Amino acid sequence: MTSQTIPRVPNLPARRLFLDKHGLCATPKGSGKGDDLSAVIDQLGFVQVDSINTVARAHHMIVAARRPAYKEKNLKALLERDRQLFEHWTHDAAVIPAALFPHWRLRFERDKEALMGRWRNWRRNGFEAKFDEVLKQISAHGPVTSATIGKDEKRSSGGWWDWHPSKTALEFLWRTGALSVCRREGFQKVYDLTERVIPAEHLNTRFDAEETVDWAARSALDRLGFATSGEISAFWDLITPQEAKAWCEEARVSGDIIDVEIECMDGAFRKVFAYPETLDTLASIPEPSPRVRILSPFDPALRDRKRAERLFGFSYRIEIFVPEAKRKYGYYVFPVMERDRLIGRIDMKALRSEGRLHVRAFWPEDRVRMSKGRLDRLEAELGRVARFSGCSDVSFETDWLRTA
Numbered sequence: 001m002t003s004q005t006i007p008r009v010p011n012l013p014a015r016r017l018f019l020d021k022h023g024l025c026a027t028p029k030g031s032g033k034g035d036d037l038s039a040v041i042d043q044l045g046f047v048q049v050d051s052i053n054t055v056a057r058a059h060h061m062i063v064a065a066r067r068p069a070y071k072e073k074n075l076k077a078l079l080e081r082d083r084q085l086f087e088h089w090t091h092d093a094a095v096i097p098a099a100l101f102p103h104w105r106l107r108f109e110r111d112k113e114a115l116m117g118r119w120r121n122w123r124r125n126g127f128e129a130k131f132d133e134v135l136k137q138i139s140a141h142g143p144v145t146s147a148t149i150g151k152d153e154k155r156s157s158g159g160w161w162d163w164h165p166s167k168t169a170l171e172f173l174w175r176t177g178a179l180s181v182c183r184r185e186g187f188q189k190v191y192d193l194t195e196r197v198i199p200a201e202h203l204n205t206r207f208d209a210e211e212t213v214d215w216a217a218r219s220a221l222d223r224l225g226f227a228t229s230g231e232i233s234a235f236w237d238l239i240t241p242q243e244a245k246a247w248c249e250e251a252r253v254s255g256d257i258i259d260v261e262i263e264c265m266d267g268a269f270r271k272v273f274a275y276p277e278t279l280d281t282l283a284s285i286p287e288p289s290p291r292v293r294i295l296s297p298f299d300p301a302l303r304d305r306k307r308a309e310r311l312f313g314f315s316y317r318i319e320i321f322v323p324e325a326k327r328k329y330g331y332y333v334f335p336v337m338e339r340d341r342l343i344g345r346i347d348m349k350a351l352r353s354e355g356r357l358h359v360r361a362f363w364p365e366d367r368v369r370m371s372k373g374r375l376d377r378l379e380a381e382l383g384r385v386a387r388f389s390g391c392s393d394v395s396f397e398t399d400w401l402r403t404a
Contacts, residue, residue, distance in 0.1 A: 006259045006260065006261050006271070007258070007260050007261070007279055008260075008261045008262075008263065008269060009226070009260060009261070009262050009263065009279070009282065010263050011262075011263040011264065011265055011311070012340065013282045013285070014225075014226070014262045014263060014311060015311050015312065015340045016282075016285045016288060016340050017225045017226070017278070017281070017282060017285060018224070018225050018226075018301070018311060019288065019301060019340055020225075020285045020286070021043075021222075021223055021224065021225045022043075022044065022223075022299075022300055022301040023040060023043050023044065023066045024065070024066070024288070024293070024301055024337065025285060025286050025287075025288045025289070025340075026286055026289065027289040027291070028065065028066055028067060028068050028289065028291065028293070029067070029068070029069075030066075030067045030069065031067070031069055032063060032064070032067030032068070032069045032070030032071065032074055033069075033070070033071070033074035033077070033078075034074075034077075034078070036067065037063065037067065037070065037074050037075065037078055038078060038084050038085075038097070040063060040066055040067060041063075041078075041085065041095065041096075041097060042097055043223075044062075044223070044300050045090075045096075045097075045219065045220075045223050045235070045236070045300070046090050046094040046095065046096045046097075046236075046300075047059045047062050047063065047094060047095050047300070048062070048090075048091075048092055048093065048094050048298040048300070048303070049087065049092075049093045049094055049095060050092075050093075050296075050298055051187050052320075052332060053350075054331075054332045054348075054349050054350065055334070055348060055349065055350045055357070055385060055389050056072075056350070056388060056389050057187075058296040058297070058298040058299075059075065059095060060072050060075065060388075061294075061295070061296035061299075062295075062296050062298070062299050062300065063075065064388050065293050065294070065295055065296070065299065068384060068388075075095070076183075079095055079183075080182065080183040083098055083197065083198070083199050084097065084098055085097060085098055086098050086101055086180060086181070086197070086198060087180070087181040087189075088104055088107075088174075088180075088181075089107070089175070089237070090235075090236050090237050090238070091234065091237045091303065092298075098198060098199060098202050099202055101198050101202040101203070101205075102202060102205040102206060102207050103207060103212045103215055103216065103238065104177070104238070105177065105206070105207070105212075106207075106209055106212045106213075106238065106239075107238055108175075108176045108177035109176075111175050111176050112176045115172055115175060115176070116128070116172075119168060119172065126165050127165040127166075127168035127169045127172065128169070128172075129165070130150070130165045130166045130168075130169035131169050131172075131173060131178075133166070133169075134149065134166055134169045134170055134173060135173065135178065135179075135193070137149065138179070138191065138192060138193055139193060142192070143182050143183075143190045143191060143192040144170070144190070144191055145185065145188050145189065145190050145191070146167040146170055146171070146188070146189070147188065149166045149167065149170060150164045150165060150166025150167055170191055173191075174189075174191055177194060178193070178194060179191045179192065179193060179194060180192060180193075180194040180197035180198060181197075182196070182197045212238070212239070213239050213243045213247060214247065216232075216235075216236050216238045216239045217232050217239065217243075217244055217247040217248070217251075219236075220232045220233075220235035220236055221257065221273065221274070221275065222275070223235065225274065225278060226260055226262055226272040226273065226274040226278065227272055227273060227274075228270075228271075228272050228273070229241065229244040229245040229247075229248040229273070230244070231272075231304065231307065232244045232247075232248065232273075233245075234304070248273055251273075252273065255276070256275070257273045257274060257275055257276075258273070258274060258275075258276050259271060259272075259273065260272055260273065260274045260279070262311075264310040264311065265309075265310065265311060265312060265313035266310075266313070270310065288339040288340045289339070290338070290339055290377070291338075291377065291381070292336060292337070292338045292343075292374075292377040292378050292380070292381040293336070293337045293338075293381060294334050294335075294336055294337075294346060294381055294382070294385055295334060295335045295336070295337055296334070297316070297318055297332070297333070297334065297335065299335070302316065302335060305317070308342070312341065312342045313342075313365075314335065314342040314365065316335060316345070318332065318333075319331060319332075319333070320332060329345060329347060329361070329363060330347035330360060330361065331347075332347075333345045333346065333347045334346050334347075334348065336362070336378070336381075338374065338377065341365075341368075342365065343364060343365055343368045343374070344362055344363050344364040344365050344368060345362070345363050346359065346361070346362045346363075347359070347360040347361045347362075348360065348382075348385075350386075350389040350390065350391055351391070352389070352390050352391060355391050355392045355393060356386070356391050356392070356393040356394065356395045357382060357385060357386035357389060357391045357393070357394045357395070358394075358395045358396075358397075359382065359394065359395070359396045359397065359400050360397050360400065361397065361399075361400050361401075361402050362378070362400055362401055362402060363402045364402075364403060370401065370403055375401075379394070382394045
């Protein structure tokens, strides 16, 4: 195939395709619970879990951006009562449809060797001797947290390293599949035996490694719309870059996927893969909703920061670990989307004890004019976010609108 025959997709339809795959084109509506909530997570593939609660935790904001009627208790019911989800790792901690659990067995097996060697070098020598003890305690007495196990054991020297052997064993057994997170108390994981958490139809399903590699690559490309082999590998973080590259080469030879060039925001074209039928859907992608949406920094549409910058011209960095004096924007700043554009970022915090969402600053992107209509839409979204975070009012710093 020569470069002249490779289809080219302009930037605007490429952005819309990507957003449509992530549930951010259609008008946000739906109950946000039960089957509707399950469908949202199925479409995304997973929802990242994060502890920061400046406004609301990431997993709740991700869903609320697509389902304004969503309540935090709805995810809890799906995960802890209905067992339609399980918690594990993709690129980070995430809630994942339980039907995908059989494919995570490949990760469990691969992590066993990698984590055993790595964690032995992290001053946790002897943690593997605690496996049987931890499993027997949970089997006999029920779920545990890291705080209720190994209380008499000596801890190491502070910080992240402060993992006694039983806590290390507990986390290892979860990462490698023997244990599962059955619920959270506050934000602390509660662990139980996997066979008591994962529904039998998923627990007892098995796939070989080749089947999981094929599924992971196909399902990643479907959810991304278009991607390089590296992006396919990184989506679930379940298969290696080499496996993804080999899959792409084979799928291209068979005609299952084709080469496509996607126009980036700067006018350059980037070579990627897509399903042939994906190009046929471009004309039918719905016009993006005019509603302004404030997104979590961990929204799946923004997880790949480089991809977001290429497609939208939006450069984003979380500045939590940047010293305050060196921050360009703020501690935890939220991206703001309107239609198919990222129009700015906002620094805000839910002051729940005072019943108000406080906005410190909003920075529009270059060439984004803050007209009255756009300001009205932004303020309407702030009202929705305030209510979602348990606040009844929105307050603003005097100089909150940082226009040039």
